[in-house]
Amino acid sequence: MTETSQRPLRVLAAMSGGVDSAVAAARAAEAGHDVTGVHLALSANPQSFRTGARGCCTIEDSRDARRAADVIGIPFYVWDLAERFREDVVEDFVAEYEAGRTPNPCLRCNEKIKFAALLDKALALGFDAVCTGHYAKVIVNDDGTRELHRASDMAKDQSYVLGVLDDRQLAHALFPLGDTLTTKDEIRAEAEHRGLAVAKKPDSHDICFIADGDTQGFLANRLGKAEGDIVDESGTVLGSHEGAFGFTIGQRKGLRIGTPAPDGKPRYVLDISPVDNTVTVGPAAALDVLALTAVKPRWCGAAPAGPGTYTAQLRAHGGETTVTAELVDGELRVRFTEPVRGVAPGQAIVLYDDTRVVGSATIATTTRAATALA
Numbered sequence: 001m002t003e004t005s006q007r008p009l010r011v012l013a014a015m016s017g018g019v020d021s022a023v024a025a026a027r028a029a030e031a032g033h034d035v036t037g038v039h040l041a042l043s044a045n046p047q048s049f050r051t052g053a054r055g056c057c058t059i060e061d062s063r064d065a066r067r068a069a070d071v072i073g074i075p076f077y078v079w080d081l082a083e084r085f086r087e088d089v090v091e092d093f094v095a096e097y098e099a100g101r102t103p104n105p106c107l108r109c110n111e112k113i114k115f116a117a118l119l120d121k122a123l124a125l126g127f128d129a130v131c132t133g134h135y136a137k138v139i140v141n142d143d144g145t146r147e148l149h150r151a152s153d154m155a156k157d158q159s160y161v162l163g164v165l166d167d168r169q170l171a172h173a174l175f176p177l178g179d180t181l182t183t184k185d186e187i188r189a190e191a192e193h194r195g196l197a198v199a200k201k202p203d204s205h206d207i208c209f210i211a212d213g214d215t216q217g218f219l220a221n222r223l224g225k226a227e228g229d230i231v232d233e234s235g236t237v238l239g240s241h242e243g244a245f246g247f248t249i250g251q252r253k254g255l256r257i258g259t260p261a262p263d264g265k266p267r268y269v270l271d272i273s274p275v276d277n278t279v280t281v282g283p284a285a286a287l288d289v290l291a292l293t294a295v296k297p298r299w300c301g302a303a304p305a306g307p308g309t310y311t312a313q314l315r316a317h318g319g320e321t322t323v324t325a326e327l328v329d330g331e332l333r334v335r336f337t338e339p340v341r342g343v344a345p346g347q348a349i350v351l352y353d354d355t356r357v358v359g360s361a362t363i364a365t366t367t368r369a370a371t372a373l374a
Contacts, residue, residue: 008032008033008034009033009034009128009129009174010033010034010036010126010127010128010129011028011033011034011035011036011127011128011129011130011131011174012035012036012038012118012122012125012127012129012130012131013025013028013035013036013037013038013074013130013131013132014038014039014040014114014118014130014131014132014133015037015038015039015065015068015069015076016039016040016061016065016133016204017039017058017060017061017062017063017064017065017068017198017201018061018064018133018198018201018203018204019133019187019188019191019196019198019199019201019203020133020134020135020177020187021065021132021133022065022068022072022133022191022196022198023133023176023177023187023190023191023194023196024131024132024133024175024176024177025037025068025069025072025074025131026068026072026191026194026196027176027177028131028174028176029072029073029074031176033131033174035072035074035131036074036075036076036077036127037065037066037068037069037072037074037075037076037077038076038077038078038079038118039061039062039065039066039076039077039078039079040078040079040081040085040113040114040118041062041078041079041080041081041082042081042082042085042089042113042208042209043058043082043085043209058211062078064197064198064201066078067197067198068196068197068198071194071195071196071197072194072196079118079121081113081117081118084112084113084117085109085113085209088108088112088113088117089105089108089109089112089113089209090105090209092105092108093105093108093207094219094222094223096346097219097223097245098223098245098274099274099346100244100245100272100273100274100345101344101345101346102248102249102344102345102346102347103346103347104161104316104346104347104348105207105208105209106161106207106316107160107161107163107164107316107348107360108164110161110162110164110165111164111165111298114130114132115130115164115165115169115172115173116169118130119169119172122172123172128172129172129173129174130172130173130174131174131175131176132173132174132175133175133176133177134158134161134162134175134177134178135151135153135156135157135158135159135175135177135178135180136148136149136150136151136157136158136159136162136175136178136357137149137150137151137152137175137178137179138170138173138174138175138178145167145301146167146170146171146301147170147300147301147356147357148162148163148165148170148300148356148357149178149355149356149357150352150355150357151177151178151179151180152178152179152180152181153180153181153182156177156180156184158316159350159352159357160313160315160316160318160348160350161316162357163298163300163348163350163351163357163359163360164298164348164360165298165300166298166299166300167300167301170300184203188200215246216243216245216246216254219243219245219246220242220243220245220246223243223245224243225242225243226242226243226244226277227240227241227242227243227277228240228241228243228244228276228277228278228279229241229277229278229279230255230257230278230279230280230281231278231279231280231281232267232280232281232282233270233280233282233286238257238258238259238267238281239255239256239257239258239259241256241279243277244272244273244274244277244278244279245274247269247272247279248269248272248344249269249270249271249272249287249342249343249344249345250268250269250287250341250342250343250344251268251269252266252267252268252269255267255269255281257281261283263283265283265284266284267281267282267283268281268282268283268284268286268287269281270282270286270287284341285369285370286368286370287341287342287343287368288339288340288341288368288369288370289336289339289340289341289343289366289367289368289369290335290336290339290367290368290369291333291334291335291336291366291367292333292334292343292349292363292364292365292366292367293331293332293333293334293363293364293365294331294332294334294349294361294362294363294364295330295331295332295361295362295364296361296362297327297330297331297332297359297360297361298359298360298361299358299359300356300357300358300359301358301359303327303359304325304326304327304358304359306326307324307325307326308324308325308326308353309322309323309324310322310323310324310325310351310352310353310358311323311351311352311354312325312334312336312349312350312351312352313349313350313352314340314342314343314347314348314349314363315342315347320352321336321337321338321340322336322337322338323335323336323337323351324337325351331364332349332361334349339369343363343366344363345363345364345365345366346362346363347362347363348360348361348362348363349361349362349363
């Protein structure tokens with residue numbers, strides 16, 4: 001295998017205003033590519049500044065990106081994709097929570113915005129590739145096929161949120177930070193050495209379109225408060241809530257249940273029923289999942305033929321677990337070698353063959369150990 005072709009490319013660098021994307025654009029330019037920077041305006045009303053904000057789409061971010069492009073010496077533009085972002089990411093996020101599922105908006109943004117809307121526009125304008133500051137690697141095989149792999153540094157690996165990319169998108173993706181075996185402090189030091197003012201800028205975190213980090217408040221504002229019951233596994237009412245959308249499977253904090261469990265141990269969210277607006281809680285052991293089904297599979301290459309053994313990642317910052325998986329009638333069926341906890345419908349499961357990303361799918365149903373033994 002060889003790394004992505006080093007021939008000069010016309011590259012569109014997505015610049016969020018953060019240090020990673022700025023260093024990625026600088027490295028792409030230094031490698032001899034013809035780089036143009038672009039900041040995506042994803043908010044229809046981007047009035048907030050970094051102070052008190054926790055995302056990556058503020059007015060200040062666009063200015064930081066422009067200053068970085070000026071230092072690198074590349075052209076820079078701001079593209080308005082707010083409407084597309086609202087439809088494909090924000091509304092999807094709200095609808096998923098309303099349906100009792102737990103979505104990953106960063107993964108959806110990569111699929112629908114950065115490597116769909118942005119990539120399509122870039123190709124139409126004659127660019128060869130889209131460059132981002134993600135920590136992942138694209139490897140080109142001798143036969144020209146491409147593979148997506150984990151970053152060299154597992155501590156910074158972001159391949160999970162890129163598991164939705166298909167062959168076509170991988171063919172036009174450039175991740176200059178993927179081979180970086182350095183700490184984030186060293187990335188910041190590189191940015192400072194290059195004269196990039198974002199060198200000391202804090203990382204963005206949480207959900208970019210929820211500036212204050214209050215997901216429950218954001219959803220309540222969009223969906224309205226709807227009081228319902230919090231019940232145990234037998235159906236006994238233990239408390240109330242103001243909207244089932246404010247909970248996720250495996251959640252422990254914020255349940256506000258006055259009555260302690262008989263065994264004195266903590267309770268966790270086991271199920272969310274949007275139909276009757278009920279949240280079911282119970283012991284941690286009831287969260288153990290043995291198997292799941294997942295829909296809408298997307299493959300970073302050819303779909304696997306027959307059953308196979310893989311490692312799987314279920315959350316962006318989660319660990320790996322060994323599974324057997326098989327595609328049956330377009331649905332991915334997965335069994336875990338050891339029970340796992342906190343698996344929620346709506347999450348993505350990403351399959352790996354060693355460091356290679358095989359593909360991803362959206363979790364639809366789970367089979368729990370307690371249910372299997374009943």
